[in-house]
Amino acid sequence: MNLQVELLEQDSIQYFKVIGEIDAFTAPILRERLTAVEGTPNLQAELDLSEVDYMDSTGLGVFVGFYKAVKANGGHVKITGLNRRLSRLFEITGLSEIIDIEKKESEDHDATI
Amino acid sequence: MQPYDYIEIKIPAKAQYVGVARLMISGIASRLGFTYDDIEDLKIASSEAITNAVQHAYKEEEEGEVVVGCALFEDRLEIMIADHGESFDFEETKKHIGPYDETAEVEFLREGGLGLYLMETLMDEVKLHHEEGVTVFMTKYLGGERGEEDVKRTANS
Numbered sequence: 047m048n049l050q051v052e053l054l055e056q057d058s059i060q061y062f063k064v065i066g067e068i069d070a071f072t073a074p075i076l077r078e079r080l081t082a083v084e085g086t087p088n089l090q091a092e093l094d095l096s097e098v099d100y101m102d103s104t105g106l107g108v109f110v111g112f113y114k115a116v117k118a119n120g121g122h123v124k125i126t127g128l129n130r131r132l133s134r135l136f137e138i139t140g141l142s143e144i145i146d147i148e149k150k151e152s153e154d155h156d157a158t159i
Numbered sequence: 160m161q162p163y164d165y166i167e168i169k170i171p172a173k174a175q176y177v178g179v180a181r182l183m184i185s186g187i188a189s190r191l192g193f194t195y196d197d198i199e200d201l202k203i204a205s206s207e208a209i210t211n212a213v214q215h216a217y218k219e220e221e222e223g224e225v226v227v228g229c230a231l232f233e234d235r236l237e238i239m240i241a242d243h244g245e246s247f248d249f250e251e252t253k254k255h256i257g258p259y260d261e262t263a264e265v266e267f268l269r270e271g272g273l274g275l276y277l278m279e280t281l282m283d284e285v286k287l288h289h290e291e292g293v294t295v296f297m298t299k300y301l302g303g304e305r306g307e308e309d310v311k312r313t314a315n316s
Contacts, residue, residue: 069181070210071174100181102203103273104210131199138280139273 048072051079059090065097068105076105080112089121096127106139113145124148164231172213172223172242180227181206184238187229191236193301200281201299205238207274208295212242215293234301235283241294 049072050065060083068076083089093109095101113123126148128136133149136142168183170176184205188198205227212225223242230237278285284298 067178069174069206070177070213100202102206102210103277106273131196135203135277139276 049075051076053079053083059092060086061092061094063094063097067100068098068108069100069102070104073104073108077108077111080108081115084112084115085119086121087119089116089119091116091121092124092126094127095125095132096129098132101132101135103139106135106141109145110141122146161232163237165228166231167226167228169224169226170209172225174210174213176225177206177209177213180209180225183227184229187231188236188299191231191301193236193299197299197301201236201238204278204281204285204297204299205240207278208238208240208297211274211295212240212293215242236299236301238297238299239294240297242292 048066049068052063052065054061054063062079064076066072083091091112093112098105109123109125116123124146125136128147128149133142133147136145136147166183166187168180170180181202185198185202188201193201209225209227226239226241228239228241230239275285278295278297282297283300284296286296288294288296
């Protein structure tokens, strides 16, 4: 039950790779890492969640907060690597309609598993 | 009354133990034969309730405990989560929960309040009981498809 957040800067895009479980215990770690950059004007951020094994509303709350702050500063947030479970969570909460989300291609066709 | 097995865990009201209770729920759901998706739903819904309980106890600055009880029936799993922290008004809270609206302004995006919505969406039944704190009762039936229907309805609306 740990969370790791790695930050890479590629061609002026802040690329975050989140690894592990996002819940009430680990969400503050994620929030801390994201709030450190959210005030940057015109921030282009990409959050890769392909290695997130578990997430609940505490994680969604962090992403909504980050999205709002980045947008307010003229930037853009993109969330990538969502597996079927995570993308369902973004869908039932309506967040997929608001935040720029890119699904994991390989997971799109195995809905019957 | 139908016979059932009962398993209970009592955790300190601290965020680092939410995941411990979640592992127990996951193990029980797996033992009952729930599908992978249903197990994931149960993990999220129960974590939401346990997180709420932990946070209420934390606000009270008490060294509280949260009790998670599971009743294992042949056709369903009933989960009871009890805190002894501060109560919250379910009906009032309920008014502020729900899916995000596509047309809603960003400013109105609610960061909290999603927990109850997820519990109701992912479980077949959610009930709250106020007496010495808040107790949440949640039920999920084996082979229930309600969660999936909710997703389709949300996606199509």
